[in-house]
Amino acid sequence: MHQHGHGDPNAKKLYDMIQDMKIAMMTTVDADGTLHSRPMYSQETDEHGDLWFFTKVQSPKLTEISRDNEVNLAYSDPEKQNYVSVSGKAEIVRDKATVDDKWSEGLRAWFPNGKDDPSIALVRVHPARGEFWDSPSSTLVHLYGYAKAAVTGQSPTDIGDQKKVDLR
Numbered sequence: 715m716h717q718h719g720h721g722d723p724n725a726k727k728l729y730d731m732i733q734d735m736k737i738a739m740m741t742t743v744d745a746d747g748t749l750h751s752r753p754m755y756s757q758e759t760d761e762h763g764d765l766w767f768f769t770k771v772q773s774p775k776l777t778e779i780s781r782d783n784e785v786n787l788a789y790s791d792p793e794k795q796n797y798v799s800v801s802g803k804a805e806i807v808r809d810k811a812t813v814d815d816k817w818s819e820g821l822r823a824w825f826p827n828g829k830d831d832p833s834i835a836l837v838r839v840h841p842a843r844g845e846f847w848d849s850p851s852s853t854l855v856h857l858y859g860y861a862k863a864a865v866t867g868q869s870p871t872d873i874g875d876q877k878k879v880d881l882r
Contacts, residue, residue: 735789742778795849802841841881
């Protein structure tokens with residue numbers, strides 16, 4: 715589905731995992747150096763592997779990104795026991811054609827004036843690195859792991875897949 719052009723063989727799995735995780739916690743760096751996180755609704759990933767988010771122009775995150783464009787995105791699907799972290803550089807996009815292209819009617823809840831709302835901006839994240847955790851989600855698997863740890867004092871050996879991914 716995605717043609718991201720990344721050389722890392724785990725990139726496809728990472729992007730496939732986040733495709734169904736619509737909410738990411740976006741972390742930026744505040745003026746005093748502290749980290750600031752907030753939930754953001756993910757748009758479709760583009761052909762380059764960039765991640766897109768709608769926001770309002772007056773949002774503090776845009777000031778933070780203008781000052782320091784390093785961001786982290788954390789995705790979570792506890793039901794499937796899938797977790798993804800992506801770090802990269804953010805860019806503020808105000809291009810009307812891109813807004814039109816990425817717009818969906820569900821966004822009207824945040825932008826009641828529609829895609830022509832002058833307060834709309836996009837945050838484009840160019841991923842550099844990622845990491846994912848893909849654990850078995852079966853309750854029986856978790857119970858087995860707990861029982862093994864309780865009896866043997868050792869962690870289960872098959873707790874899922876964890877990979878670091880180069881996304882540049």
